[in-house]
Amino acid sequence: MANPLVLRLEHAVSLTADDRRLLEDLAREGRRVGPREDLIREEDPPEAVYLVLDGFACRYKTLPDGRRSITAYLVPGDFCNLHVTILGEMDHTIGTLAPCTIVEIEQATIHDLTCRSPRIARALWWSTLVDEGTLREWLVSLGKRPADRQLAHLLCELRLRLLTVGKASSNSYSLPLTQEELADSMGITPVHVNRVLQQLREDGLIRLQDRMLTVPDIERLEAFAGFNPNYLHLREKPGRLPADERPKVTA
Amino acid sequence: MANPLVLRLEHAVSLTADDRRLLEDLAREGRRVGPREDLIREEDPPEAVYLVLDGFACRYKTLPDGRRSITAYLVPGDFCNLHVTILGEMDHTIGTLAPCTIVEIEQATIHDLTCRSPRIARALWWSTLVDEGTLREWLVSLGKRPADRQLAHLLCELRLRLLTVGKASSNSYSLPLTQEELADSMGITPVHVNRVLQQLREDGLIRLQDRMLTVPDIERLEAFAGFNPNYLHLREKPGRLPADERPKVTA
DNA sequence: CGAATAGTTGACTAACGTCAATACTAGTGG
DNA sequence: CCACTAGTATTGACGTTAGTCAACTATTCG
Numbered sequence: 001m002a003n004p005l006v007l008r009l010e011h012a013v014s015l016t017a018d019d020r021r022l023l024e025d026l027a028r029e030g031r032r033v034g035p036r037e038d039l040i041r042e043e044d045p046p047e048a049v050y051l052v053l054d055g056f057a058c059r060y061k062t063l064p065d066g067r068r069s070i071t072a073y074l075v076p077g078d079f080c081n082l083h084v085t086i087l088g089e090m091d092h093t094i095g096t097l098a099p100c101t102i103v104e105i106e107q108a109t110i111h112d113l114t115c116r117s118p119r120i121a122r123a124l125w126w127s128t129l130v131d132e133g134t135l136r137e138w139l140v141s142l143g144k145r146p147a148d149r150q151l152a153h154l155l156c157e158l159r160l161r162l163l164t165v166g167k168a169s170s171n172s173y174s175l176p177l178t179q180e181e182l183a184d185s186m187g188i189t190p191v192h193v194n195r196v197l198q199q200l201r202e203d204g205l206i207r208l209q210d211r212m213l214t215v216p217d218i219e220r221l222e223a224f225a226g227f228n229p230n231y232l233h234l235r236e237k238p239g240r241l242p243a244d245e246r247p248k249v250t251a
Numbered sequence: 252m253a254n255p256l257v258l259r260l261e262h263a264v265s266l267t268a269d270d271r272r273l274l275e276d277l278a279r280e281g282r283r284v285g286p287r288e289d290l291i292r293e294e295d296p297p298e299a300v301y302l303v304l305d306g307f308a309c310r311y312k313t314l315p316d317g318r319r320s321i322t323a324y325l326v327p328g329d330f331c332n333l334h335v336t337i338l339g340e341m342d343h344t345i346g347t348l349a350p351c352t353i354v355e356i357e358q359a360t361i362h363d364l365t366c367r368s369p370r371i372a373r374a375l376w377w378s379t380l381v382d383e384g385t386l387r388e389w390l391v392s393l394g395k396r397p398a399d400r401q402l403a404h405l406l407c408e409l410r411l412r413l414l415t416v417g418k419a420s421s422n423s424y425s426l427p428l429t430q431e432e433l434a435d436s437m438g439i440t441p442v443h444v445n446r447v448l449q450q451l452r453e454d455g456l457i458r459l460q461d462r463m464l465t466v467p468d469i470e471r472l473e474a475f476a477g478f479n480p481n482y483l484h485l486r487e488k489p490g491r492l493p494a495d496e497r498p499k500v501t502a
Numbered sequence: 503c504g505a506a507t508a509g510t511t512g513a514c515t516a517a518c519g520t521c522a523a524t525a526c527t528a529g530t531g532g
Numbered sequence: 533c534c535a536c537t538a539g540t541a542t543t544g545a546c547g548t549t550a551g552t553c554a555a556c557t558a559t560t561c562g
Contacts, residue, residue: 012337043481061391064477069394071387083376086263091384091482125334128379133342135386136322140312142393143320143438147550178508187394192550194510226315230294231342398518429540440519445542 003027004053004165008077011164011234012126013119022113022120027053030101038095039080039102046084048104052076055100056176060184061092070185072134073097073158077165079127082110098176126233133231142187145226147196150186152205152225155213160229172214254278255304255416259328262415262485263377264370273364273371278304281352289346290331290353297335299355303327306351307427311435312343321436323385324348324409328416330378333361349427377484384482393438396477398447401437403456403476406464411480423465 006023009015015023030053033039039050042061057074071092074080080094085107096102114121137157141150158175162168179197183190200206205221207214215221257274260266266274281304284290290301293312308325322343325331331345336358347353365372385408392401409426413419430448434441451457456472458465466472 059387061387063391063395067395069391071390084380086373086376087380087484088486089481091484092387122337126337128383129335129338132379132383132386135383135390136310136312136343139322139386139389139393139438140314140320142390143435144314144318180508184394187390189551190509191511191552195550198510230340233338233342235339431540441541442520442543443518446518449542 002166004077004167005051005079007165009120009123009127012123012130015119015123016117019117019119022117026105026109026113027051027103030054030103033096033100033102035096035099038093040090041093042090044090046081046087046090048106049082049084049110050080050094051103051105052078052080053101053103055096055102056098057094057096057100057102058181058185059092059094068184069187070181071138072131073185075158075161075165076167079124082124082128083107097181130231130233133233137231138185147186147188147192148199149225151182151193151196152200152221153227154182154186155206155215156218156222156225156227157229157232159213159215159218160232160234164234171216171218172212174211175208175213176211253417255328255418256302256330258416260371260374260378263374263381266370266374267368270368270370273368277356277360277364278302278354281305281354284347284351284353286347286350289344291341292344293341295341297332297338297341299357300333300335300361301331301345302354302356303329303331304352304354306347306353307349308345308347308351308353309432309436310343310345319435320438321432322389323382324436326409326412326416327418330375333375333379334358348432381482381484384484388482389436398437398439398443399450400476402433402444402447403451403472404478405433405437406457406466407469407473407476407478408480408483410464410466410469411483411485415485422467422469423463425462426459426464427462 003020003024005027006015006020009023030051033055039057040046052074054076057078057080058070059072059074059080060068060070062068074094084090110124114124134157137153141153145153155175159168159173162173163170167173178190179193180190183193186193188196197206197208201208204216205224207216221227254271254275256278257266257271260274281302284306290308291297303325305327308329308331309321310323310325310331311319311321313319325345335341361375365375388404388408392404396404406426410419410424413424414421418424429441430444431441434444437444439447448457448459452459455467456475458467472478
């Protein structure tokens with residue numbers, strides 16, 4: 001199975017064989033982390049950079065009254081905390097949701113990589129900019145989209161992100177999130193997530209059983225959600241071909 | 252008047268006199284831009300980096316039905332679009348709200364700066380990380396805080412950000428936003444903003460007339476909002492002394 | 503089997519949205 | 533100076549979405 005980091009970054013820039021090797025060396029040995037474990041907590045001094053190789057993680061903040069707000073989902077190929085060692089302390093927590101394979105990378109290693117390859121440096125900046133774009137799109141979702149369309153939008157986003165790293169087929173993927181976790185990321189209650197999910201099922205927009213999501217008609221779901229993937233800044237449509245066999249787009 | 256960019260970055264790192272001069276040279280001549288003008292639009296190819304020297308601007312996205320979602324306020328000292336030339340097209344629009352002084356900077360100039368001074372490079376990364384932190388905090392606000400506390404939180408944030416660049420006194424600042432603009436950034440309707448503002452006024456938490464906001468008791472407002480400024484990553488409490496006279500904290 | 507976690511359902515409530523009318527304000531031109 | 537206009541702010545009556553509370557039903561796992 002191709003490395004999800006390489007698969008993802010190929011969507012940003014054209015990597016050389018050397019670049020790929022550097023990135024693969026980086027992501028060779030991940031450590032397994034169980035579900036619902038924190039990798040680093042709010043107020044901790046940031047030390048390493050985390051890279052998700054497999055599984056499902058998130059960023060979240062806890063409110064004084066104990067409620068939780070999930071501000072990002074982290075899927076295979078996602079970096080967390082690039083350059084965050086600049087900051088004195090974390091302003092949020094990073095934790096797993098499903099069992100994960102995680103690589104911890106020294107800040108120095110990142111620095112080294114960016115010095116060796118300007119393409120990788122560029123790809124890491126791209127990754128940061130996409131993270132920001134995603135945060136903005138979530139703000140739009142929370143602010144303006146009704147719960148049903150917001151949920152549909154999230155499912156479209158996750159599909160596309162998982163597709164780019166080879167973790168989804170074109171019409172289904174594994175979604176190991178509880179309704180409570182979905183609720184915490186959508187700013188609504190679990191009860192309401194449940195009702196909205198049922199409505200989407202009734203309308204034939206999705207099927208969801210045993211943590212597997214199936215989308216019978218992606219165009220219909222995307223239209224319903226008002227999904228425009230421009231904020232993910234993928235330079236080509238993700239396909240099922242491995243990176244090496246895809247026609248190259250010259251930058 | 253000290254340069255707002257320098258004032259802001261001083262909160263991130265200890266700059267040398269050379270660094271300050273470099274930054275001041277960058278921000279010498281801004282162009283005046285009227286209110287409600289777009290600097291760059293969604294789908295445009297990003298070209299320059301923008302720096303706000305004075306005024307009030309924002310990032311926003313427009314939905315298919317014409318509604319607008321403001322995803323960030325940009326105040327003096329704020330960079331927009333650092334390294335965004337990596338991306339093929341903008342995924343949002345940047346526009347002024349009040350009259351502004353804007354500097355357009357070539358991407359090459361930024362690159363040059365970061366090569367010359369590692370402290371400036373670090374400060375620009377800091378700026379990006381703070382932007383991200385702010386987006387996350389807004390997600391929390393939209394997702395979990397009721398409208399009154401959300402508005403209070405926003406006012407606390409703007410106060411602190413303006414204070415760090417010398418654009419606010421400790422208990423009041425100019426807030427040139429309409430209720431509609433506040434609404435577009437909070438994910439609620441202008442009518443509801445109006446009602447919530449009145450409630451905050453009645454409770455004595457704020458005064459707001461002629462676009463001037465006064466906070467009689469900032470601790471009370473911050474407590475009401477549940478405001479924790481950690482996400483702005485300021486290494487010292489903003490004071491009224493100019494940077495040169497402040498005691499230096501060694502990193 | 504029992505305990506814990508996740509999902510589902512119904513009745514009721516609260517927060518916020520919608521619509522529409524009215525008032526205020528600043529700028530404009532006569 | 534005044535009438536006119538456009539944008540902004542304010543208010544009230546009413547509708548809708550989503551929240552709350554609480555019970556009940558899977559499902560999983562030891």
